[in-house]
Amino acid sequence: MSAAPAEMKEHAEANAKWLDAHYDPVANLYTFSPCIALADLQGDGESKLVVGDLGTGLCSMKLKVYRGTSLMSENTLLDLPTGLVSFHMDQHEPRTPAIAVASGPFIYVYKNLRPYFKFTLPSLEVNPLEQEVWSQAKEDMIDPMSLKEMLEGIRDKADIPLSVRSLKFLILDPKEMEAFVNLHKQQPIRRQTVITCISTLKKNMADEDAVSCLVIGTESKDVYILDPEAFTILSKMSLPSAPTLMDVTGQFDVEFRITVACRNGNIYVLRRESPKPKYCIELTSHPVGLVRVGKNVVVGCAQETLQGYTQKGKKLWTVYLPAPITAMGLMDHHSRGFQAVLVGLANSEVHLYRDKNLISTIKTPDVITSICFGRYGREEGTLIMTTKGGGLMVKILKRTAVFEDRDMAPGPPLAQSIRLNVPKKTKLYVDQTMRERENAVAMHRAFQMDLSRLRLAVARAYVKALESSLTPVSASLSDPLKMNAVVQGLGPSFKLTLNIQNTAVCRPVMNLAVSFLYDEALYSMRNAFFQIPLLVPGLNYPINTFVECLTDKGISDIIKVFVLREGKSAPLLTAHINMPVSEGLALN
Amino acid sequence: MGLFDKLAGWLGLKKKEVNVLCLGLDNSGKTTIINQLKPSNAQTQDIVPTIGFSIEKFKTSSLSFTVFDMSGQGRYRNLWEHYYKEGQAIIFVIDSGDKLRMVVAKEELDTLLNHPDIKHRRMPILFFANKMDLREALSSVKVSQLLCLENIKDKPWHICASDAVKGEGLQEGVDWLQDQIRTIRT
Ligand SMILES: Nc1nc2c(ncn2[C@@H]2O[C@H](COP(=O)(O)OP(=O)(O)OP(=O)(O)O)[C@@H](O)[C@H]2O)c(=O)[nH]1
Numbered sequence: 001m002s003a004a005p006a007e008m009k010e011h012a013e014a015n016a017k018w019l020d021a022h023y024d025p026v027a028n029l030y031t032f033s034p035c036i037a038l039a040d041l042q043g044d045g046e047s048k049l050v051v052g053d054l055g056t057g058l059c060s061m062k063l064k065v066y067r068g069t070s071l072m073s074e075n076t077l078l079d080l081p082t083g084l085v086s087f088h089m090d091q092h093e094p095r096t097p098a099i100a101v102a103s104g105p106f107i108y109v110y111k112n113l114r115p116y117f118k119f120t121l122p123s124l125e126v127n128p129l130e131q132e133v134w135s136q137a138k139e140d141m142i143d144p145m146s147l148k149e150m151l152e153g154i155r156d157k158a159d160i161p162l163s164v165r166s167l168k169f170l171i172l173d174p175k176e177m178e179a180f181v182n183l184h185k186q187q188p189i190r191r192q193t194v195i196t197c198i199s200t201l202k203k204n205m206a207d208e209d210a211v212s213c214l215v216i217g218t219e220s221k222d223v224y225i226l227d228p229e230a231f232t233i234l235s236k237m238s239l240p241s242a243p244t245l246m247d248v249t250g251q252f253d254v255e256f257r258i259t260v261a262c263r264n265g266n267i268y269v270l271r272r273e274s275p276k277p278k279y280c281i282e283l284t285s286h287p288v289g290l291v292r293v294g295k296n297v298v299v300g301c302a303q304e305t306l307q308g309y310t311q312k313g314k315k316l317w318t319v320y321l322p323a324p325i326t327a328m329g330l331m332d333h334h335s336r337g338f339q340a341v342l343v344g345l346a347n348s349e350v351h352l353y354r355d356k357n358l359i360s361t362i363k364t365p366d367v368i369t370s371i372c373f374g375r376y377g378r379e380e381g382t383l384i385m386t387t388k389g390g391g392l393m394v395k396i397l398k399r400t401a402v403f404e405d406r407d408m409a410p411g412p413p414l415a416q417s418i419r420l421n422v423p424k425k426t427k428l429y430v431d432q433t434m435r436e437r438e439n440a441v442a443m444h445r446a447f448q449m450d451l452s453r454l455r456l457a458v459a460r461a462y463v464k465a466l467e468s469s470l471t472p473v474s475a476s477l478s479d480p481l482k483m484n485a486v487v488q489g490l491g492p493s494f495k496l497t498l499n500i501q502n503t504a505v506c507r508p509v510m511n512l513a514v515s516f517l518y519d520e521a522l523y524s525m526r527n528a529f530f531q532i533p534l535l536v537p538g539l540n541y542p543i544n545t546f547v548e549c550l551t552d553k554g555i556s557d558i559i560k561v562f563v564l565r566e567g568k569s570a571p572l573l574t575a576h577i578n579m580p581v582s583e584g585l586a587l588n
Numbered sequence: 589m590g591l592f593d594k595l596a597g598w599l600g601l602k603k604k605e606v607n608v609l610c611l612g613l614d615n616s617g618k619t620t621i622i623n624q625l626k627p628s629n630a631q632t633q634d635i636v637p638t639i640g641f642s643i644e645k646f647k648t649s650s651l652s653f654t655v656f657d658m659s660g661q662g663r664y665r666n667l668w669e670h671y672y673k674e675g676q677a678i679i680f681v682i683d684s685g686d687k688l689r690m691v692v693a694k695e696e697l698d699t700l701l702n703h704p705d706i707k708h709r710r711m712p713i714l715f716f717a718n719k720m721d722l723r724e725a726l727s728s729v730k731v732s733q734l735l736c737l738e739n740i741k742d743k744p745w746h747i748c749a750s751d752a753v754k755g756e757g758l759q760e761g762v763d764w765l766q767d768q769i770r771t772i773r774t
């Protein structure tokens with residue numbers, strides 16, 4: 001029950017920022033963030049949603065285009081799409097972007113939603129031994145069993161891996177081998193790799209609609225940059241591991257930076273003019289999402305964390321998430337100059353982070369699998385999400401929405417993350433630290449001994465004070481009293497007020513007297529001894545008396561006050577009054 | 589008003605002036621509608637997205653309208669409220685083919701109706717469910733449902749389906765508006 005108001009508040013918070021423009025839970029759309037893009041495909045000022053639909057993973061893979069709330073067109077894809085980008089191939093008017101869909105070793109380029117060009121990755125070098133073995137098989141010089149043995153030998157030793165054909169052959173039943181060899185032996189062996197990720201890189205201008213090169217990462221651990229019009233390979237770079245996620249920034253002809261997350265759990269940064277990675281970030285768990293915000297990279301990791309790095313690989317922060325990440329995307333609102341990272345989570349929430357601060361949370365009816373923010377239709381601030389159940393959801397950022405910079409997640413206060421200007425270690429500090437490290441036990445013992453002594457001394461003093469009633473609070477249970485004294489005046493006449501209180505619950509105290517002890521050379525008192533009236537419990541009795549200071553030498557002394565019981569010599573209470581120096585002039 | 593003007597008014601020589609605000613999202617067809625209502629010799633051929641706002645005039649049988657044709661683009665929508673005080677009636681245009689942004693139109697309408705300069709005034713509101721010629725256009729009934737127009741209790745309102753390019757449905761709306769203004773004024 002107690003969670004309800006908080007939940008409502010959260011709901012209201014999300015409602016204050018986003019309008020629910022569309023939700024079709026059965027849109028039959030199955031995709032992930034790399035396969036979704038927004039583009040003004042027809043140059044009519046209305047952005048469309050382009051999706052590479054994975055279908056069931058085996059069939060009904062499609063390239064779908066949505067306009068507003070409805071599906072506008074569908075093209076069948078032959079194989080699973082691994083990535084999709086929209087890019088400007090040329091300067092032709094009208095400036096409509098093309099769509100590139102990466103799938104297997106191919107890139108299918110669509111213009112005006114019609115197939116336009118198919119790019120095929122260059123085939124890889126085939127192992128000469130493998131080639132040799134197959135050519136023997138072709139001449140029927142070896143039987144399938146010995147072919148198998150030889151291929152297995154090559155597979156286990158060679159630097160150049162076997163082709164897909166040989167690998168397929170090796171998993172066959174002995175019965176099927178013969179037919180397989182006869183079917184394939186005539187064709188040359190080819191070794192192909194596949195595309196794992198795709199992105200774009202502006203050629204030589206920074207404009208939004210500038211001509212862009214395609215950048216692709218492959219299973220063979222390479223990154224290729226393709227010419228936008230001719231689709232020739234402009235540049236090839238190698239990585240230590242297969243890339244899975246990629247972010248590209250800059251311009252090909254000027255300076256660029258490709259940030260790639262790889263399957264070995266590292267992130268590499270490639271630069272222009274360097275065929276090898278320039279920087280490396282070693283993550284503690286596998287990267288599942290990669291988003292660049294300005295000059296920093298935000299990485300979503302498999303261990304439910306979000307980490308911020310500088311472009312040189314220096315770690316800035318880590319945020320712990322409540323659930324595994326299912327999708328990540330950049331929220332870049334140009335006209336407001338607002339950038340943040342969208343993180344879809346397995347608990348059906350979408351979190352919005354600006355740096356390490358959680359600034360907004362959206363609850364979704366289903367777990368989202370892809371997320372994309374940008375201009376859709378005529379609305380600049382549109383958030384598009386597809387769900388695990390195949391749903392399509394569109395939200396529009398309200399014109400009046402404001403995001404506070406403050407972190408909404410409970411946690412340490414902001415001040416904690418402010419760096420203190422800690423001074424450098426001095427020689428003295430280092431020496432002392434060394435000494436402490438070497439003599440830790442002796443120092444601890446000495447400290448403990450002194451501490452015990454101190455305690456003993458304190459206890460002794462306390463007992464002594466109690467025994468001789470030197471305290472302003474009486475220790476005797478029969479007469480529980482409390483007293484404090486106040487001195488007023490500048491001198492030479494002072495007024496002394498003793499506040500005496502009986503702290504018993506209900507018993508009055510009688511037969512008490514007050515006596516003062518002082519240096520008679522310095523002070524004189526009209527009345528240094530008097531009786532105290534009956535003390536009713538709880539009430540405060542102020543008792544006034546006057547002291548005359550006799551000296552004008554600017555010295556002062558202590559006046560002791562004793563509360564006495566009739567017939568007893570030991571006082572019940574003692575108070576020491578530190579007299580102030582007399583500042584007034586004696587009149588005589 | 590000078591004596592002559594008053595006299596002219598009584599005699600029906602001079603028409604009453606009304607200020608109308610023309611509001612709605614960008615690309616809904618506001619400028620196209622106003623253009624159609626202007627006398628044919630004052631109409632323009634090419635209509636471009638409005639920047640900021642523009643002031644247009646047209647006349648009906650008994651009234652002389654001054655229309656503030658506001659830009660509907662997001663970055664100009666905060667200009668609208670500066671003209672609320674001057675307006676005596678509102679024309680609110682909706683692109684009935686833009687289902688996606690119906691929520692945005694509703695949001696802007698709600699903000700408008702809750703504005704202190706509008707909230708307690710009995711000013712007539714004319715809605716045009718424009719672009720009815722589009723294949724995917726929603727009916728005016730559907731549009732009024734999506735915008736929850738039935739919740740407007742303290743202002744006279746009316747919705748017409750229209751096709752501003754051909755000029756269909758506009759006259760019906762303007763006639764209604766003219767009647768409303770006359771009943772309020774007299
Ligand atoms: N099919 C169709 N198109 C229309 C209709 N009304 C307007 N349009 C078109 O919609 C586009 C936008 O019209 P505008 O009148 O400029 O829209 P606006 O509301 O003034 O837009 P802003 O000035 O940007 O706020 C133009 O291309 C018009 O031709 C209509 O009834 N049907």
Ligand SMILES: [Mg+2]
Nearest residue numbers: 618619637638
């Ligand atoms: Mg306009």
